[in-house]
Amino acid sequence: MRIGVTGSNGLVGSALVEVLARRGHDPVLFQRQPTASPYKRVPFVLGHALGEAAFEGLDAIIHCAYDFRARGADESRKTNVEGSVRFLACAKSAGIEKRIFVSSVSAFPGCESEYGKGKLAVEHEVASQGGVAIRPGLVFSPRLQGMFGSLWRIAKIPVLPLFNGGGQTMAVVHHEDLAEAIVAVLENFSKYAGKVFPVANPQTRTFRDLLSELARLQGRKVWFFSVPALWALTLLRLAEKCSLSLPFKSDSLLGLIGALPQYDFSLLPPLPHSYRNPIDLNLPRK
Numbered sequence: 001m002r003i004g005v006t007g008s009n010g011l012v013g014s015a016l017v018e019v020l021a022r023r024g025h026d027p028v029l030f031q032r033q034p035t036a037s038p039y040k041r042v043p044f045v046l047g048h049a050l051g052e053a054a055f056e057g058l059d060a061i062i063h064c065a066y067d068f069r070a071r072g073a074d075e076s077r078k079t080n081v082e083g084s085v086r087f088l089a090c091a092k093s094a095g096i097e098k099r100i101f102v103s104s105v106s107a108f109p110g111c112e113s114e115y116g117k118g119k120l121a122v123e124h125e126v127a128s129q130g131g132v133a134i135r136p137g138l139v140f141s142p143r144l145q146g147m148f149g150s151l152w153r154i155a156k157i158p159v160l161p162l163f164n165g166g167g168q169t170m171a172v173v174h175h176e177d178l179a180e181a182i183v184a185v186l187e188n189f190s191k192y193a194g195k196v197f198p199v200a201n202p203q204t205r206t207f208r209d210l211l212s213e214l215a216r217l218q219g220r221k222v223w224f225f226s227v228p229a230l231w232a233l234t235l236l237r238l239a240e241k242c243s244l245s246l247p248f249k250s251d252s253l254l255g256l257i258g259a260l261p262q263y264d265f266s267l268l269p270p271l272p273h274s275y276r277n278p279i280d281l282n283l284p285r286k
Helices: 011-022 072-093 114-128 146-154 175-187 207-217 229-241 250-257
Strands: 002-006 026-031 040-043 060-063 098-102 132-136 138-140 159-163 172-174 196-199 223-227
Touching: 002 011, 011 026, 011 175, 060 072, 060 175, 072 098, 072 114, 098 114, 098 175, 114 132, 114 250, 132 175, 138 146, 138 175, 146 207, 159 207, 159 229, 159 250, 172 175, 175 196, 223 229, 229 250
Parallel strands: 002 026, 002 060, 026 040, 060 098, 098 132, 132 196, 138 172, 159 223
Antiparallel strands: none
């Protein structure tokens, strides 16, 4: 199949391109900033209009792109929510039935973070029109990027605060496992059409245990003390108003505080190997 991939410069998108090519598919890269690549590239800026001609010859679309540079809830909604809905609707109008939206486990009915609410809105549009929405857990990789990279660096600190005891449930997924799962969904699309489901290692852990695990991988030990989440949330929002650079955004903390206590993995796509844990990685050590 010839498959368009947005966000192909990112951690998940780049792994997805590699898996697609390895399985004999032909990736087409939808990119804001084209990079050297043996694959066809299509100019793409999330939130900007894109004609149906851009989808010519494609059999499927996998939408991974998300613009974290959008400032404020209004700009993010216009770019990431309305932009994604328009993009996927245009793909459908161009005759592409196989459409996959990469969402997040932060999205679920009743979620409080703006990030989760935005992803949820796109999920609804995708699934109601016969597409598939996949909710990855916390994506981890030896590249130490994104939220996982932030947690890796935080775990270097010997004494850390935990929000409400750190008992929040964390679902994690290796970036290559996620890419393989997305391709498995694509290759068995009729089984998943119209569905929304999480993809992560079924063995979840608490936020406290995850931080302890990351500290152990670095040959360190960490001590915790509990603080009310509302205090931390208030301090983060004040810091953001002062334009201070912090490893966590207040919206990310809001998503963590309100994380789902459990996940339904009944639709988890099977892989040739088990879904990996961070402890299985050959991550940099002290």
